[in-house]
Amino acid sequence: MTSQVSSPAGERPSGEKEVRRLDRVIIRFAGDSGDGMQLTGDRFTSETASFGNDLSTLPNFPAEIRAPAGTLPGVSSFQLHFADHDILTPGDAPNVLVAMNPAALKANVGDLPRGAELIINTDEFTKRAMAKVGYDADPLADGSLDGYSVHPVPLTTLTVEALKSYDLSRKDAGRSKNMFALGLLSWMYHRPTESTEQFLRTKFAKKPTLAEANVAAFRAGWNFGETTEDFAVSYEVAPATSAFPPGTYRNISGNLALSYGLIAASQQADLPLFLGSYPITPASDVLHELSKHKNFGIRTFQAEDEVAGIGAALGAAFGGALGVTTTSGPGVALKSEAIGLAVSLELPLLVIDVQRGGPSTGLPTKTEQADLLQAMYGRNGEAPVPIVAPSTPADCFTAALDAARIALTYRTPVFLLSDGYLANGSEPWRIPEVHELPDLRVQFAQGPNHTLDDGTEVFWPYKRDPQTLARPWAVPGTPGLEHRIGGIEKQDGSGNISYDPANHEFMVRTRQAKVDGVAVPDVEVDDPGSGDDGPAKVLVLGWGSTYGPITAAVRRIRREGQHRIAQAHLRYVNPFPANLGEVLARYDKVVVPEMNLGQLASLLRAKYLVDAQSYTQVRGLPFKAEQLADVLKETLTHG
C-alpha cells in the first residue's frame, strides 16, 4: 500500500543535534491539578494526531477541582502513547515523565522503567515542597534518580524570564510554565506547532496579552530545547502510515465520539434528540457537548436530579423524540425505577452509563466496569434491557448508533456502558461519510391495527410486530390512536390494565423474548488456528474498554511465538451473540479479564455452564498490557 500522511510542515530542529528514530513513545505530563496538565496533554495529543501518528491517551486526575497544592492527592497527569504503527493502549510505563513538582515526581516515578527520561521543574523543589510529600532529602541530589536520564529544568524561572517583556506579575507569568514544557516536548519529538499557537490565540481571544504570553512561553520552551546543552538528542516518530486505512482522520475522545454518535443517530432516525441529564463525572461532557449543538434541533434539559433527567427523556420519547439520559453508576441507581417503567411502557430510550469506580461515590474520576450487573439486573421484577458496550474511545460513536438502532427497532430502553477510560481517553478516528451511516428511520403508528369481534377497527398499543415483538409507537397528536400506557401490567394487545395471572406470565416472558431476540452480530474470534503449535486452547474474552489492553497483551504473546491463544471481544452483553455458547465450548480455557470482580464471568458461567476464569482488577486504571500478557502466558503454560 502506498500510503501517505499529510503532515503540516512543522519546524524541524535544525542544529547539530542528534536525531534518533523511535517507533513509539509514552509521555506522561504530571503536575498539580491547577498546573494545566490536562490542557498540556490535550495539545500535545492534537499536535501528534495532526502529525499522523497512531495514539492513545490516558488522562488521570483527582475528583477535587483544586486539591491542596503540592500534595500527592492533588497530582493530575496525562499520559500519551504515540507510534509509527497501530497501537491499542495508552501504554504501560512512560518513557518520559514531565514532573512539575515534587508531588508529581513522587506519585509517578514508580511507574517509570529504568533509563526513562525525567524532565523536572527544579523551581518547585523547595525544602518545604519536598517535605510536604515526604522527601527527607532532595531526590535530585540524593542519587535516588540515578537510574534515570534526568533533565533538571527551572521551568518557572525560564518562563518568567521569557515573559518579562509582558505586563504580567511573576505569578501570572509563571502560570504559563505548562506551555514552556509543551514547547520543549514539542521540540524533543518534532511535533508541528502551528495548531497549538492557533489554539492559544483562540482560547485567549479576549485577552490578547495572555494569548501572546502563552505563545511566547511555548516558543521559549521549543527554543530552549534547541539551544541548551542538556538536551542533546531529539526524536522522530514517523507517521503511522500503514496503520490507517485510507480516509480522513481526527483525534477524538470517547465522550465526544459518544455525543457525535447520538447526534448522528438523531439525524439518521430523523427524530429530534432530547437529552435529560443531571451533571455527574465522568458523563457531564456529553451534556456539555450536546448543549452546543442546538442547531441540530437538540434539546438538552439539565434536570433537578437523575430521576427527573430520565423522566423527561422518557416523556420526550412518548412524544416521539429520541430520548437519551446520560449518567454514571450512582445515577443509574437513581434511575432504576424509571428504566423499569420504560421496560414496561416499551418506549425507545437510551441510558448512557459512563462507569466510574464504585460503590457509592467511589472514585468519580477513575475508570471501572463494575456496573454491568447493575445494568443487567438492577431493577425490580423481570426487566430485561439490552446492553451495548463500546471497546475504544472512537468506537463510542458507532456504539451510540447501535444502541439507538436497538432502542428504536425494539421499542426498549437500551444501556450503553462506556467508562471513564473511554470517556476521557482519545485516539485517531476515521471520520465516516454520512452515507455510510445506518438508516434508523422509524414508522410511527398511523391508524387502527386491530379489528374487534364486532368489526370495529381499533388501535391496540400492545399489539406486537411478529418479527421483532416491538409494539407500535403511537405518538400524541395522531388522531384516533388515543391510548393510555402505564407501569401496571397490561393486557396483551389492548394494553388495558390486567391482573390476570396467565396474562402476566405471558407478558413477562414476551418482554424477555423481545430482548433475547434483539439482532446482534455473531462475536468474531481472532484465532490463529492450528499452526505448528496446534489449535488454540485458550480463549481470552473481554467486553467494553478492556479491548485495547487485552488485544495488546495477546499481540505481545503471539509476537513472542506463542500462537495458541484466541481472542474475542463482546460489544453486546445483552443479549449475547447467538454463537457465543458455541465459541466458548471450543476452548479448553476461557479467561475473562474485567475491571470488576468478575461480573461478565458470572453471566457466562450462569448461562453457558463454562468454567470461565476471571482475571480482575479494580484500581481505577485500565489494565496494563504487560501484566495481562503475563497472566495469559501463565494460563497457557500451566492451565
Next chain:
Amino acid sequence: MAEQVMGPVTHEGRSPLSLVPKAESKQTMKDFKSDQEVRWCPGCGDYAVLAAVQGFMPDLGLAKENIVFVSGIGCSSRFPYYLNTYGMHSIHGRAPTIATGLAAARRDLSVWVVTGDGDALSIGGNHLIHTLRRNVNLKILLFNNRIYGLTKGQYSPTSEAGKITKSTPMGSLEAPFNPVSLALGAEASFVARTVDSDRKHLTSVLRAAADHPGTALVEIYQNCNIFNDGAFEVLKDKEQAQEAVIRLEHGEPIRFGLPYLEEDGGDGLGAKGVVRDQATGDLRIVDVTEHGTHGILVHDAHAASPITAFALSRLADADTLHHTPIGVLRSVQRPIYEQGMADQLEKAVEQQGKGDLAALLAGRDTWTVVG
C-alpha cells in the same frame, strides 16, 4: 382600579394553547370518556373531579389527540385511564418530570399532570418545586385528601399534626405542608385552590388554569370517604362554609361570612373581611360591621409580588381549615421554559446555520491518509 386582562397571552404575545391544534368538530363530554370501568371507591371525591374535567374539556375546543394526561402513583393517578386522550400512568412522584420532557419536546400538546398529596408533596416534592420554578407549560391537578388512600390510610404530608392513622397510632408528629404556600414559595406563576364537590368553582378554576401560560398548580380538596371522610366538611357544609371559606375573585374585595345585610347598613357582601395589619404587615380578619369597609383588601391575583398571595394562603388554620381561601391566588406571567428552549433552538440555527452532520463530524483538525 384599571381592569387587567387575564387572557391566555404569553410574554411574547402568543397563547400557550395557540400551538395546540383545535378540534375539527364540536366535542362532548362523551368524547372524553374512555371505555374503561372507573374503579375508585364508591363515593370517592375523584369521581366529581373526573366528571368536571370530562365536562369542561370540550369547552377548550382542542384536538383531543393533542391532549395528554400524565399521572404518578396513588388513587387519583388512575385518572388518565378514564379519559379518552393520550395518557401515561407513570411512577410515584415522577409525573412532572415525564410531563416536562413531553411538553418541552412537543409544544403542540396540552399536557396535564394528575397527582395527589403523597405523590406530589412527599415522594415527588423535588420535582414539583422545580417544575413550578421552571414554569413549564403544564397544568397540575393536585388532589389533596390529606391521607394515603391507595396504601390504606397512613398520614400524608398534608395531614394535620397529631393525626391518628395506622402508621401513627399515637398521632402524627409532623407539621403539614400547605400546598399553596409551598407552590408560591417555589415561584409558581399560577396557584389556585378549589373543592371537589363545588363543580362550578372547580370548573372555573380549571378553565383559568388551562388558559394560563406556564405551570398552573390547582390544589383540589378531595374527600377520601374511606380513610379520611369529611376532612373538608367544614368547607362544604353550607352553614359552616360561610365562615370557613374565603372565595377569592380577582378585583373583588376579600369578604366572607354571613352577609352584611343592607337593612343592617351593610353592602350585602360577607360580614368579614381581610385587611393588612399596619403594624405587622400580615393579614388579619376583621368584622366589617365594626371595622367598616375601609382598608379591606381587594384581591389582585396578578400582583407582581407573591407576598399577599402567600399571606392569604396562611390565613387558613391548618387544623380546622377555618378561613380557607379558594380560587385563583396567583396568576402572573413570566417566561415559559419550553418556549425559551424553542427560541434558543431557533437562535442557534440563525447563528450557526442548520446542523450539518458531515461538517460536525469532520471538525477542524484532520489529516488524510490516501490509499
